[in-house]
Amino acid sequence: MTWLPYAVAAWLFAAGLYGLASSRNLIHLVGCLSVCQSATYVLLLGLGYRWGSIAPIFYDHPPGTPAVDPVMQALVLTDIVVGATLTALLLVLTVQIFKRSGTLDPEHLRPIRRRGAK
């Protein structure tokens, strides 16, 4: 089962990508993007894992104990925080699109016209 984490990452990414391509609702689209992003968490943490290692925090265990890769964990940490704010930004754009055009379906979006140019 040593391929399982990579398979989970690939499956998550594929599911998110399918959702992105076939979405009919912008909120659903933002959710799909988050699913794609969680695939990167699984992949990074999987790459940094090693059997029999501790978390990279040498408080209870003395330095020198085999630990997992701290770089991947730092990457995932900042990834999550920035991802959360980006989700907020995308949702705000969705709110604005709904207020402007009254639809959440990307199919029905039309280019924004200047007022009075109709």
Place this chain on the structure above:
Amino acid sequence: MSPRLRLTLLGAALAGLLPGAVAVIGRLPEFGATIAAYGERINAIVPAERHVANMVSAINFDLRGLDTLGEEFMLLAAITGTVVLLRGRRGEETTDRAMRLPGRAILPRSEAVVLTCRLVGPLLMLFGLYIVVHATVTPGGGFQGGVILASGTLLAYLGEGYAGWRDVVRSHWLDAMEGGGAFLFVLCGLAPMLTGAAFMQNVLPLGTFRDLYSGGLMLIENAGVALAVCGGFTQLFLEFLEETRESAGPEESGEDSA
């Protein structure tokens, strides 16, 4: 573009990328067998070199501090964009009246909710502070602690209602926290240069390993991140909740302020 056409395009693109993907996946290290040499070296060297126990914090605030500075400004930019987009259409003024769907019953807040929020809220804030200040010792740091602190303010909304929450949480304080946190981080980079050291070089005394004061400059950077994340996330909650308020003036249509 019809959904079928979109999916066909996606399939064609994936087929084009497939050979590269197969080559990369074939070269992936076996799961759990080994970790990258860089991480291995960090684990071996940093506890003695920087006197910190938490390697993740050491990477975020010291070894790759410049990257975290970039992340910090991504955070700032995303939150600024959110606030500008929401406020631009709504304006600065606030009202107490919530938007109501006609016909939906309005339930009063139950006493159990108020009590739970008053009990759990302060404890949650304390826990957030604990996570923030123990960044270099135990799992935690400014990013995680800041988010916990921001969630703690939401309990005030749940327990005290919108008006009470707005009394506690002032928008301009949040702006100051968010910008000030990022500024503090930049200052941590620039201040060592005044002493002739490199950008973001850890010039402060490193403290004791496994002690609350350990890591020197990392602690200040960590505080900056905690301020920025806490202020930023609370600002997001506030702006989104403000969207549920009834607008004070007549409904404006059009795009003059957007």
